[in-house]
Amino acid sequence: MTVNIILLGPPGAGKGTQARILTETRGMVQLSTGDMLRDAQASGSEMGKRVAEVMAKGQLVTDEIVIGLIREKLSEGGTGFIFDGFPRTLAQADALGALMEETGQTIDAAIELRVNDDVLVDRIVGRAEQARAAGQPVRADDNAESLKTRLMAYYKQTSPMIGYYHAKGLLRAVDGLGEIDAVAAEIAAILD
Ligand code: ADP
Numbered sequence: 001m002t003v004n005i006i007l008l009g010p011p012g013a014g015k016g017t018q019a020r021i022l023t024e025t026r027g028m029v030q031l032s033t034g035d036m037l038r039d040a041q042a043s044g045s046e047m048g049k050r051v052a053e054v055m056a057k058g059q060l061v062t063d064e065i066v067i068g069l070i071r072e073k074l075s076e077g078g079t080g081f082i083f084d085g086f087p088r089t090l091a092q093a094d095a096l097g098a099l100m101e102e103t104g105q106t107i108d109a110a111i112e113l114r115v116n117d118d119v120l121v122d123r124i125v126g127r128a129e130q131a132r133a134a135g136q137p138v139r140a141d142d143n144a145e146s147l148k149t150r151l152m153a154y155y156k157q158t159s160p161m162i163g164y165y166h167a168k169g170l171l172r173a174v175d176g177l178g179e180i181d182a183v184a185a186e187i188a189a190i191l192d
Contacts, residue, residue, distance in 0.1 A: 003191055004105055006083040006096075008161055009113035010154040011147065012120035012127075013176045014183060018113070019084045021184045026191070032084040036069045037061060038139075056140040058149030060088055060157060067095045074099050083107075088158045093165075110165035111187060113176035121147060 005028075007015040019030040037055060040048035051061045070086055087093040100107060121144070128142040141150065165171040174186040 002080045003108040004079065004081045004083075004100070005108060005191070006087070006110040006161075006165070007085075007113065008110055008158075008165070009115065009176060010117070010120055010158075011150045012123040013113040013115045014123075014180070015084045015113060017180055018183060018187055019082045021180075022082055022187070025184075025188075026080070028080040028082050029078055030082045030084055031070065031073050031086065033066045033069060033086040033088075034084070036073075037066070040069075052140075056146065058141050058146035058153065060153050063089055063091045063095070067092060067099075070096065071099055074103055079105060087161060088153075090160060090164065093161055107165075107168075107170060109172050109190060110161070110168075110170045111190060112162055112171060112173045113183070114173050115176040117151065119177065120151065 007019060009015055016032065016034075019028075019032065022028045023030050037048075037051055041052050041055070042048070047065060051065065054061050066086060066088070070083075074081075083096070087096050096107070124142055124147055125144070128138045131138045131142075141147075162171060172190045174183055174190070176183055178186075
């Protein structure tokens with residue numbers, strides 16, 4: 001069965017990691033607004049230049065921009081989507097609902113990766129250190145200061161999505177503190 005899902009959780013919860021596993025094991029399509037925005041930055045487009053500073057600080061870019069990016073992807077067709085890092089605000093959640101309806105699709109589950117704040121800092125600082133050691137670029141927002149802003153943005157603007165999808169009967173929570181494979185198994189059990 002083809003399903004479309006949303007991954008919810010704070011920065012560092014493991015959304016990107018689990019999305020990658022789902023693309024590999026189930027051929028699902030990852031739609032990460034963070035990746036799309038970083039691609040826009042790398043391409044040097046006007047929009048990319050406009051969002052760079054906001055992202056580096058750890059703040060949210062405007063709803064208009066990210067909804068536009070998602071609209072474009074959905075208009076290309078396909079299904080079996082994993083929404084990763086989107087929706088991050090109630091306006092984005094409403095827009096996603098409308099876009100799915102327009103394309104005759106549904107959101108089948110919103111999966112919350114539950115973690116403790118203290119592991120998030122360790123994971124993100126660890127990710128930056130690993131990248132540095134490997135001579136790879138470090139994300140401009142993977143530093144202690146931006147992380148504080150990202151966490152605050154999550155709790156203020158994005159965590160209401162948990163109630164939103166709960167009210168729609170779509171919320172499923174998994175333990176994001178387990179090993180990567182254990183988390184993946186919990187997600188697979190929800191999708192099967
Ligand atoms: P994280 O690892 O914090 O989950 P992402 O890679 O998903 O990060 O996103 C990085 C940054 O891109 C965010 O801090 C924000 O500036 C911007 N961004 C990504 N998705 C959205 C969105 N849906 N709405 C607003 N801003 C977004």
